[in-house]
Amino acid sequence: TNDRISAAKNVIKKLNEYNQFFLITTHDDEICDENNITNYHFSESYQDDKIIFDYKIKTGKAETKNAIYLLKMANII
DSSP: OHHHHHHHHHHHHHHHTTOOOOOOOOSOHHHHTSTTOOOEEOOEEEETTEEEEOOOOEESOOOOOOHHHHHHHTTOO
């Protein structure tokens, strides 16, 4: 995990040199706290064993977690 996050931070640092607009998706909170990054997210709710996304972009990083729910939906756990 540390290697992945370190690599991602270095890629972001390199991208920042180009003074361009980039979209980056991640589930790693450590990356969301990097400089020169503006976080956006959309919310989810759970209904009939399904995840429902609202697809309304909000500012800030997502505060909810859904990995365990996804694993349960896939009958992995």
